[in-house]
Amino acid sequence: MSQSTAHVATGQDNYLNHEKGIWSWLSTVDHKRIAVMYLVSVLTFFLVGGIFALLVRGALFNALPENKIIQITPDVYNQFMSYHGIIMVFMVIVPGIPAIFGNFLLPVMLGAKDVAFPRLNLASYYVYMAGAALAVGTLFVGKIDTGWTFYTPYSIKTSTSVVMAVLAAFTMGMASILTGLNFIVTTHKLRAPGQTMNKIPLFVWAIYATSIIQILATPVLGITLLLIGAERALGVGIFDPNLGGDPVLFQHFFWFYSHPAVYIMILPAMGIISELISTFSRKTIFGYTAIAYSSLAIAAVSFLVWGHHMFVSGQSEFAGILFSVITMLVGVPTAIKLFNWISTMYKGSVRLDTPMLYAIGFLFLFTIGGLTGVWLASTGMDVHFHDTYFVVAHFHYVMVGGVLMAFTGGLFFWFPKMFGKMTNDTLGRLSWVFVFTGFNVTFFPQFILGALGMPRRYFEYHPAYEPLNQISTVGSWLIGLGFVIALVAIIHGLLSGEKAGANPWGSKTLEWQTPSPPPHDNFPITPTVTAGPYEYR
Amino acid sequence: MELFIQYSLYIISCVCIFVPFFGFGLGPPVIIGTAVSVFAGNAYALIAQKGILKNFIKDKKDSGQSGGLVPVLEEAQKLIDGIENPGSVMKKEGHHGDEHGEHHHHIIPIPVYVGVLLVLLIGTVITVAVAQVDFGAMNTVIAILVATIKAAFVLAFFMHLKYDNMLNRVIFGSGFFFLMLLIAFSAADIFTRANVVKTF
Amino acid sequence: MSIVKTEDGHFHHAHHFNSLSHQYDSAKQGVWLFMVTEILMFGGLFVAYLIYKSLYAPIFHVGSSYLDWRLGSINTVVLITSSFTMALGIYFNQKNKPKQAVIALALTILCALAFMVIKYFEYSHKIHLGLVPGKYFTNTEFQNKVAEYISNMPIESLTPALSDANLMKKIAPLYFGFYFVMTGLHGLHVVIGACLIFWVMVKTAKGQFGAEYYTPVEGVGLFWHIVDLIWIYLFPLLYLVG
Numbered sequence: 001m002s003q004s005t006a007h008v009a010t011g012q013d014n015y016l017n018h019e020k021g022i023w024s025w026l027s028t029v030d031h032k033r034i035a036v037m038y039l040v041s042v043l044t045f046f047l048v049g050g051i052f053a054l055l056v057r058g059a060l061f062n063a064l065p066e067n068k069i070i071q072i073t074p075d076v077y078n079q080f081m082s083y084h085g086i087i088m089v090f091m092v093i094v095p096g097i098p099a100i101f102g103n104f105l106l107p108v109m110l111g112a113k114d115v116a117f118p119r120l121n122l123a124s125y126y127v128y129m130a131g132a133a134l135a136v137g138t139l140f141v142g143k144i145d146t147g148w149t150f151y152t153p154y155s156i157k158t159s160t161s162v163v164m165a166v167l168a169a170f171t172m173g174m175a176s177i178l179t180g181l182n183f184i185v186t187t188h189k190l191r192a193p194g195q196t197m198n199k200i201p202l203f204v205w206a207i208y209a210t211s212i213i214q215i216l217a218t219p220v221l222g223i224t225l226l227l228i229g230a231e232r233a234l235g236v237g238i239f240d241p242n243l244g245g246d247p248v249l250f251q252h253f254f255w256f257y258s259h260p261a262v263y264i265m266i267l268p269a270m271g272i273i274s275e276l277i278s279t280f281s282r283k284t285i286f287g288y289t290a291i292a293y294s295s296l297a298i299a300a301v302s303f304l305v306w307g308h309h310m311f312v313s314g315q316s317e318f319a320g321i322l323f324s325v326i327t328m329l330v331g332v333p334t335a336i337k338l339f340n341w342i343s344t345m346y347k348g349s350v351r352l353d354t355p356m357l358y359a360i361g362f363l364f365l366f367t368i369g370g371l372t373g374v375w376l377a378s379t380g381m382d383v384h385f386h387d388t389y390f391v392v393a394h395f396h397y398v399m400v401g402g403v404l405m406a407f408t409g410g411l412f413f414w415f416p417k418m419f420g421k422m423t424n425d426t427l428g429r430l431s432w433v434f435v436f437t438g439f440n441v442t443f444f445p446q447f448i449l450g451a452l453g454m455p456r457r458y459f460e461y462h463p464a465y466e467p468l469n470q471i472s473t474v475g476s477w478l479i480g481l482g483f484v485i486a487l488v489a490i491i492h493g494l495l496s497g498e499k500a501g502a503n504p505w506g507s508k509t510l511e512w513q514t515p516s517p518p519p520h521d522n523f524p525i526t527p528t529v530t531a532g533p534y535e536y537r
Numbered sequence: 538m539e540l541f542i543q544y545s546l547y548i549i550s551c552v553c554i555f556v557p558f559f560g561f562g563l564g565p566p567v568i569i570g571t572a573v574s575v576f577a578g579n580a581y582a583l584i585a586q587k588g589i590l591k592n593f594i595k596d597k598k599d600s601g602q603s604g605g606l607v608p609v610l611e612e613a614q615k616l617i618d619g620i621e622n623p624g625s626v627m628k629k630e631g632h633h634g635d636e637h638g639e640h641h642h643h644i645i646p647i648p649v650y651v652g653v654l655l656v657l658l659i660g661t662v663i664t665v666a667v668a669q670v671d672f673g674a675m676n677t678v679i680a681i682l683v684a685t686i687k688a689a690f691v692l693a694f695f696m697h698l699k700y701d702n703m704l705n706r707v708i709f710g711s712g713f714f715f716l717m718l719l720i721a722f723s724a725a726d727i728f729t730r731a732n733v734v735k736t737f
Numbered sequence: 738m739s740i741v742k743t744e745d746g747h748f749h750h751a752h753h754f755n756s757l758s759h760q761y762d763s764a765k766q767g768v769w770l771f772m773v774t775e776i777l778m779f780g781g782l783f784v785a786y787l788i789y790k791s792l793y794a795p796i797f798h799v800g801s802s803y804l805d806w807r808l809g810s811i812n813t814v815v816l817i818t819s820s821f822t823m824a825l826g827i828y829f830n831q832k833n834k835p836k837q838a839v840i841a842l843a844l845t846i847l848c849a850l851a852f853m854v855i856k857y858f859e860y861s862h863k864i865h866l867g868l869v870p871g872k873y874f875t876n877t878e879f880q881n882k883v884a885e886y887i888s889n890m891p892i893e894s895l896t897p898a899l900s901d902a903n904l905m906k907k908i909a910p911l912y913f914g915f916y917f918v919m920t921g922l923h924g925l926h927v928v929i930g931a932c933l934i935f936w937v938m939v940k941t942a943k944g945q946f947g948a949e950y951y952t953p954v955e956g957v958g959l960f961w962h963i964v965d966l967i968w969i970y971l972f973p974l975l976y977l978v979g
Contacts, residue, residue, distance in 0.1 A: 107753075177774050181767055184770055185767045188704070189762065190753065190763075215770055216711070216715045219780075220719065220778070220780075222774075227785075227918070230918050234870035235870060235910075236911070236914030236917075236918060237870070237871045244789075245911070248726070248727075249788065252719075252723045253781060303715060304718065306722075316725075316727075316729035319726035319729065322725060323722075642758075642761070642831065644828065645828070647825070650821060650824050650825065654818070661817065665806065668973070668978065676978050681970070681974075683973070684970050684972075688969055688970070691820060695823070695824045695958075696959055696962045702762075704766065705765065705769045708769045708773060709769060709773065712772070712773030715777065716780035719781065720784050723784060724787075
C-alpha cells in the first residue's frame with residue numbers, strides 16, 4: 001500500500017510520553033492528545049446520559065403512577081427524558097466520532113503532522129467543555145423539561161432554566177463548527193504528496209462530508225437558540241402565537257439544523273464501518289467512488305428533508321408532500337453504501353474479531369432503522385406514527401444500533417493504535433453479545449408499542465402497554481451491562497493489555513504504517529502515497 | 538472533484554438568482570433537481586466519461602489541429618493521470634512543493650479600493666433615493682438588488698475574491714445557496730398556509 | 738497563529754505546513770468557512786424577518802417610519818468607509834508599511850466607534866419612547882398608527898389576521914423585536930470586530946507583520962467586511978423599505 005520510506009520505530013517515544021505532566025495535557029496542541037481528552041469527556045457524558053436512560057426506562061416499568069417502582073412526579077420524568085436527550089445528542093453522539101476518531105486519525109490517515117489549526121483544535125475542546133458545563137449546570141439551577149427539541153411555545157413559558165440550556169447548546173454548536181472547519185481545511189490542504197482526493201480513506205471522506213454539514217447547518221441552530229433566549233428575555237414574539245409568532249417557524253429553523261445533525265451523527269459512523277469491513281474482510285472496499293460520493297450526496301440531500309419531522313405540526317400539505325418525496329431520495333445513497341459493504345464481504349476472508357462483530361451488528365441494526373425511517377417518511381403512515389414509540393425505536397436503531405455500534409467497534413479497532421496495547425478479545429465479544437441482544441430486547445418491542453399507538457414522552461400510559469414496556473426496561477439493563485463490560489475491556493486493556501505492534505489487524509490505511517502509539521509528529525518522514533487505501537491484493 | 542468545484546459555482550449562482558423570481562412554489566423543485574442532477578452529472582462525468590475524454594484528447598492530438606485547445610488538453614490529460622496514476626502528477630490543490638516559494642499574493646492597488654468605495658457610496662445614495670419613491674412591492678426588490686451589487690463589490694475587491702482561488706468562492710457561494718434553501722422551503726410552507734398580503 | 742519573527746527578520750511557518758504560502762492559503766480558507774457560518778446565522782434572522790414582513794406588512798411599514806433613515810444612512814457610510822480603511826490596513830501591511838497600516842486600522846476602529854455611538858443614540862431614543870420588544874413595549878401611538886394604516890388599506894387586500902385590529906395592535910411590537918435583535922446582534926459583531934482590529938493594530942505597531950506574513954490582519958479584515966456586508970443588507974430592509 002502506501003510506501004512509508006522510513007523504518008518502523010520502536011514506539012518508545014510516542015505522543016503519550018512525549019511530554020509529562022497534567023499541564024502538558026491541558027495545554028497540548030497535539031491532535032492525538034486532544035482526541036484522548038475528548039474520549040474521556042465523551043465517555044463520561046455517555047455514562048451520565050446512560051444513567052438517565054436507565055432512569056427513564058425504570059420510570060416506565062409500570063404504567064400507572066401509583067404502581068411506579070421509582071416514585072417520581074411527571075415533571076421529574078420530563079426532566080429525565082430531556083437530559084437523556086440533551087446529553088446524548090449534544091454531548092455524546094454529535095461530537096463523538098468526529099471529535100475522537102476524527103481528531104486522532106484524520107491527520108494520520110492523510111500523512112500530515114497535525115490538523116490545519118492545532119490551537120483552534122484545543123480551543124474547540126475547551127469550548128465544548130464549557131458548553132457541557134453549562135448543560136450539566138442546568139441540573140443544579142432549574143433543570144430542563146422541554147425535551148431536547150425545545151419546542152415553542154412550551155420552552156418560552158416553562159419556568160425551567162431554558163436560557164442556560166440554549167446557551168449550552170449554542171456553545172457546543174460553536175465547538176462543532178470550529179472542529180468541522182479544521183477538518184475541511186486539513187482535508188483540502190494537508191494531504192500527503194500523491195494523495196489525491198480519490199486516495200483518501202473512506203473514513204476521511206465521511207468526516208469531510210460531516211464537516212461540511214457542521215459548517216452549514218449549525219449556525220442556523222445557533223440563531224434559533226439565541227431567538228429562544230430573546231423570546232424568553234424580551235418577549236420578541238417571533239415564536240409565540242400570542243404575540244403574532246409562529247411556533248411552526250421555530251420547528252422549521254430547529255429541524256433545518258437537527259435533521260442534518262443526525263447525518264452528522266451517522267456519516268462518521270458509516271466511515272468507520274467502511275474501514276472495519278474492508279480490514280476484516282481483507283478485501284478492497286467495493287465501490288470506493290460510489291461510497292465517497294454517496295457521503296457527499298447524503299450531506300447535500302440531508303438539507304432538503306427537515307420537514308419530515310413536522311408532518312403533523314400544522315405545516316402546509318404542499319410542504320408535507322415536498323419533504324416526503326425528498327426524504328425517500330435520501331435513502332438511496334445510504335442503500336448504495338450498504339450494498340457496497342455487503343459486496344465487500346462477499347468472497348472476502350472474514351475474521352470475526354470484536355470490531356467486526358460490531359460492524360456486522362451495525363449492518364443489521366442500521367438497516368432496520370433505515371427502513372423504518374422510510375416508512376416514517378411516508379406522510380400517510382407518519383400521521384399514525386408521529387410522536388409514538390415507533391419513532392423512538394426508529395431513531396434509537398439508527399443512533400444506538402448504528403452510531404454507537406460503530407463507535408464501539410471503532411474504539412476496539414483503533415485502541416491498539418491509540419494506546420499501544422491490545423484489548424482483551426473475550427471481554428470485547430462478551431460486551432457485544434450483551435449490547436446487541438440487549439439493544440434488540442429494548443427497542444424492538446418499542447416498534448410494536450408505537451404501532452399499537454403508545455405515545456412517546458408520556459409518563460403515565462395505558463396499562464395494556466405495560467408488558468412490552470417491562471421487556472424494554474429489562475433490555476435496557478442488558479445494554480447497560482454490555483457497555484459496562486466494554487468499559488471494563490477498555491480499562492483492562494489500558495492497564496494490562498498485551499503490547500500491540502504497528503499493525504495488529506493487518507490493515508492497509510496510512511495510520512497502521514506508523515508505530516502504535518504514534519510518535520508526536522505522526523510519521524518519522526512524511527509518507528508518499530502511490531496506491532489506493534484498500535489494496536489488499 | 539475539480540470538475541465539480543468548477544461547475545458548482547455557476548449553478549449555485551443561477552439558482553440563487555432565480556429563486557426569488559420563480560416564486561417559492563417553483564423554486565424548491567428546481568433547487569432539488571439542480572442539486573441532485575449536479576451531483577449525479579458530475580459523478581457520472583468523473584466515473585463514466587473518462588473514456589470519452591481520453592478518446593477526445595487522442596483525436597485532437599493526432600489531428601494536429603489543437604491550437605487553442607492545447608492548454609485544455611493538457612489540463613484534461615492531467616486530470617486523467619491524476620485519477621489513474623496519481624504518483625506521477627502533483628495535483629494543484631496541494632501546494633506541497635513550495636519549500637521556499639511564496640507565491641506573490643496579488644495586491645490590489647489603492648486606486649481600485651478608492652473606486653470601489655465610490656461605487657459603494659453611490660450605491661447607498663441610489664438606495665436611499667429610490668426608497669423615497671413608492672414603487673410598491675418593487676421597492677424591496679430594488680433595495681435587495683442594489684444591496685447585492687454593493688455586496689458583490691465588497692466581496693470581489695475588499696475581500697479579494699476576484700483574485701482568489703475558486704474554492705474560496707465556492708465556499709462562500711455554498712453558504713449563500715443553503716440560505717436560499719432555508720428561505721425557499723420555509724416560505725413554501727408558510728405561504729401555502731397563510732394568506733399573504735399583496736402589498737409586500 | 739502567532740508566528741515569531743526570528744533575528745534575521747524572517748517568518749517561519751508552523752511545522753505542519755510546507756511553506757508560509759501553504760499556511761496563508763489554509764488560514765484564509767479557514768476564515769472563509771467561518772464566514773459562511775456567520776452568513777447562515779444572520780441569514781436565519783433575515784429569513785424570519787422576510788416571512789413576517791410578508792405576513793404583517795403594515796406593522797413593518799409603519800415601524801420603519803419610526804427609524805431615522807438619515808442616521809441609518811450615516812451609519813452605512815461610516816461602515817463602508819471603515820471597510821475601505823480596513824482594506825488599506827491590509828494593503829499597507831502587504832507593502833511593509835506598518836506606520837500607515839496602524840493609521841488605517843486606527844481609522845477603522847474610529848469608524849466602528851462612530852457607528853456604535855450613533856447606534857447608542859438610536860437605541861436610547863427608542864427605549865425612551867417605549868418602542869422596545871414585546872414584554873416591555875409601552876408605545877400606544879405606534880399601535881394606533883398601525884391600526885390607522887390598515888384601515889386605509891383596500892379591503893380586498895386584507896388577510897383575516899390583518900383585519901383583526903386588536904390582534905394587530907397586540908402584535909405590533911414584533912417589529913421592534915426584530916429591530917433590536919437584528920441590529921443588536923450586528924452591533925455585538927461590530928464591537929467584537931473592533932476589538933479584533935485593535936489586537937491586530939497593536940501587533941502591527943509592534944512590527945510583528947510584514948509582506949511575508951500578515952495573515953491575521955487579512956483574517957480580521959474578512960470578518961470586518963462580513964460585518965459591513967450584513968449591514969448593507971440590514972439597512973435597506975429595516976430602514977428604507979416601508
